[in-house]
Structure formats: C-alpha cells, structure tokens
Amino acid sequence: MSSNKKLFIQTLGCQMNDTDSQHIASELEKHKDYTQTEQIEDADLIIINTCSVREKPVQKLFSEIGQFNKKKKDGAKIGVCGCTASHLGKDIIKRAPYVDFVVGARNISKIKDVVDVKGAVEIAIDNDESMYEFAAAKTNKYRASVNISVGCDKKCTYCIVPNTRGEEISIPPEMIVKQVQNAVDEGAVEVMLLGQNVNSYGRRFSDKRPKYSFTKLLQDVSKIEKLKRIRFTSPHPLHMDDEFIEEFAKNEKISRCIHMPLQSGSTSILRAMKRGYTKEWFLNRAAKMRELVPNLRITTDIIVAFPGETDEDYQDTLDVVRKVGFDQVFNFKYSPRPETAALELKEQEIPDEIGSARLTELIELHKRHLEQEMPKLIGSTVNILVESLKPNGEISGYTDNYLQVFAKGSDDLLGKFVDVKVTDVTRTALKGEVIA
Ligand code: SAH
Ligand code: SF4
Numbered sequence: 001m002s003s004n005k006k007l008f009i010q011t012l013g014c015q016m017n018d019t020d021s022q023h024i025a026s027e028l029e030k031h032k033d034y035t036q037t038e039q040i041e042d043a044d045l046i047i048i049n050t051c052s053v054r055e056k057p058v059q060k061l062f063s064e065i066g067q068f069n070k071k072k073k074d075g076a077k078i079g080v081c082g083c084t085a086s087h088l089g090k091d092i093i094k095r096a097p098y099v100d101f102v103v104g105a106r107n108i109s110k111i112k113d114v115v116d117v118k119g120a121v122e123i124a125i126d127n128d129e130s131m132y133e134f135a136a137a138k139t140n141k142y143r144a145s146v147n148i149s150v151g152c153d154k155k156c157t158y159c160i161v162p163n164t165r166g167e168e169i170s171i172p173p174e175m176i177v178k179q180v181q182n183a184v185d186e187g188a189v190e191v192m193l194l195g196q197n198v199n200s201y202g203r204r205f206s207d208k209r210p211k212y213s214f215t216k217l218l219q220d221v222s223k224i225e226k227l228k229r230i231r232f233t234s235p236h237p238l239h240m241d242d243e244f245i246e247e248f249a250k251n252e253k254i255s256r257c258i259h260m261p262l263q264s265g266s267t268s269i270l271r272a273m274k275r276g277y278t279k280e281w282f283l284n285r286a287a288k289m290r291e292l293v294p295n296l297r298i299t300t301d302i303i304v305a306f307p308g309e310t311d312e313d314y315q316d317t318l319d320v321v322r323k324v325g326f327d328q329v330f331n332f333k334y335s336p337r338p339e340t341a342a343l344e345l346k347e348q349e350i351p352d353e354i355g356s357a358r359l360t361e362l363i364e365l366h367k368r369h370l371e372q373e374m375p376k377l378i379g380s381t382v383n384i385l386v387e388s389l390k391p392n393g394e395i396s397g398y399t400d401n402y403l404q405v406f407a408k409g410s411d412d413l414l415g416k417f418v419d420v421k422v423t424d425v426t427r428t429a430l431k432g433e434v435i436a
C-alpha cells in the first residue's frame, strides 16, 4: 500500500522487544497507513522501543530521544514504547516534553489509538493482550517470531521485567499454531517461540481453559508440515524437567541450541536471586541435555557482582562455566533496578571495580574456550539454511545448532538447506564451501 506517512522505529532490548516493534509497525501500517523508513529525517513518526533491564539502556533512551528531537523534520512526532515506558510512564514526558506519547510493553495493541493523541500515556501492566491477533513478525523471509506468552510470574530479585510486562498469561495454543502456519504459508521455514519463561507455558490463559504444557505446544507446532526448525527462548532451568528434555532430544524439528540462563553458579547467590534451583541442579540438567542431544550448543546469561557475591560464590560461577563449556555467554554486571527486591541488599553491593574485574575475567575465560573449541570444526561438514546473500557474493545462514556460516554462493540457494565444508573459523562463526 503506498503511503506518504513514514515511521522510523528503533529497538533496544531483547528479542521480545524486536517482535513488539514489528507488531507496532504492522499495526500502524494496517490502521494508520504508515510505511517504515530507515531515515529519521524522513519520518513523520519516530518511535523508540525501550528496555529497562539495566540502567544503561535507560540512560540511552534519553540521549537517543534528544538526538531524535534535533534531527526530526518539522511536525514529526516522537513516541516512547516498551519496558522503560511501562515503568517511567508520564515522567518521560515531564523530562522530555517533546515526546508525544508513551506506550508500555503490555499495551502494544493500543498504539493505533494513541498515535494521534498528544500526551497519551498507556502503561497498564494488567492489560491483557494474549488474545490480540497481531500480524506474524518476520525476521527475514525464512524466519518468523511468535510470542507464546506475555509477562512473567517469576520474582527474580534483580529483575524489573515482571514490573514492566506484568503477570504471565499464555497465548492459546491454537492461536500460536495459526500464527506459525500463517508465517509458513508466507515462506517461513523456521520459527522462534518467545516468552520470558517459555517452559512455564500453559499455566494461565485469559479464557480460563485447562492447563497446557510447553512440551505439548512444541508437539503441536512441530506438526506443521513445511516448518523445518523450531527455536525458543527463554526456558527457565528450574522447569527443564525430564519430559521436556526428552521431547527436545527426540523432536527433530527443534534446533540443537538451547539458552540456559545460569545467572550465577553459586547456590547461595541463586537463593538470594530467588532462581529456585541449585548449582547441582543446573549442572545435572546441562549434563542430561548434552548426554541426550548430540552437537548441542548451550548459551547462557550470567550476572556478576550480585549483592553479597563473595569470591567463593564467583568461583562457583567460573566452575559451572568450565564444566558446562557454554557455547555463547551473555555476561552482565549487576545493575540495581527500581522496584526490585535486591534493592534491599544495598549495603551488600559489590564495588564497581570488583564487578568489572569479574566481568573481564569471565569474558576472557570464555574467549579462550572458543579459541580452543572452534578450530575443531575445521574439516567438518555442516548443514545450513541459507538466509541471505551479501553484495560480495557470500551467502550467510545458520546451522541447526545455530552457528552462523559464510560461504561463496548465489541467490538460487536462498531458502534452501545446503551442506557446507568448513574451511575456517572465527570465535563465533564458520567459513566454508558449499558442497551440495
Ligand atoms: N526472562 C529471561 C531474561 C530476561 S532479562 C530469562 O529469565 O532468561 C535478560 C537478562 O538480563 C537476564 O537473563 C539477566 O542475565 C540480565 N539481567 C536482568 N536483570 C538484570 C540486572 N538488574 N542487572 C544485570 N543484569 C540483569
Ligand atoms: Fe526476569 Fe526472572 Fe522473569 Fe527472566 S524469569 S524475566 S530474569 S523475573
């Protein structure tokens, strides 16, 4: 549809925010005739979809919107959406009066109603969007993301997300299956199922139906014939029961890469974080996954310098990192967040230089691990879904265990699964030659 109204949207934060941004864009296209632009200067509407999980992205919000305000064309509007919108609400407009509206992370479906209302603030975290039919969110032609729940019922003591996205409500399985089917009908072969805690799926629906389980949902989705790969994030290590691990192992459509957010390797810190599992449980689950799933890659999130983290606690984290041999690690330094229980531990906060040193050591440890492990793949053959072709004639795609691969190729390979012989590696990707 041609339109003369242009939307520029910038996304901070997690994959759920990426999907929300796509929902915002498609709602505005469908109901308000906006098309997207990459140029701020051309935009009639500039939206920033924010993250508040750590202090840094919140600071970034205010510097970014200041820039937007300078660059925008006359009469262009600015909207702030997402998690920081949820928790700062109208204070954003107080601090930056040129902001036209604020829409929280759980109010995305209202975007079409507020976009023309100067000063509108929609941030209720009890808004239920679990039955709202958003258009499928496509990462590219071959991949789609589908939300399976909204909100989070956990109370991890460091985390602001339950306060920005509200309580957990599952999206009905038939709606999820329909969304995935629609994406597949449009050419997707891979789907990413998204939720803050995917394996607690099915405990509460807004229409009070009986409970369901994530394992059952995986079975439902995998029945979609032309769908080849299923990915999901984030599972919670506590809910990785045997039934789930066994389904993961035997369901061939499930990508051989799992995110297991450790947060800390120390049982006493895990208790203070209210994660609900111990160091031993985590190691046991990771070992069981590795035992049942050949070629599995495990990724994780780690927070260092949580209040009260002693050197011994930190050594426990290093110990788990060494034992599990994570394939990718997202490391964070603890960042105190408003309205979280960990604020009560203020007097036990760890000096910043200790936090930074721990972070650096952890990053180095993981780098060395990758430098040791990745070259072992040289000479092997991997199968990839070809997703893009760069102007230099290189194709790019991902293996079933989610490693990025580059090789010389051509556009007739796009959307196909091909074998690649690995000739070179970096710490995070493979290079090779297409052999079939
Ligand atoms: N629901 C997801 C995580 C969402 S937040 C899950 O449980 O896996 C993404 C990551 O940010 C978390 O896994 C955690 O490692 C990190 N994080 C959350 N709150 C934080 C804080 N206050 N300080 C530092 N890192 C934090
Ligand atoms: Fe935050 Fe914990 Fe919920 Fe993840 S599971 S969003 S870390 S409260």
Ligand code: F3S
Pocket: 012, 013, 014, 015, 016, 017, 050, 051, 052, 053, 082, 083, 105, 161, 164, 165
């Ligand atoms: Fe995601 Fe950040 Fe919100 S990590 S859930 S966008 S606070």
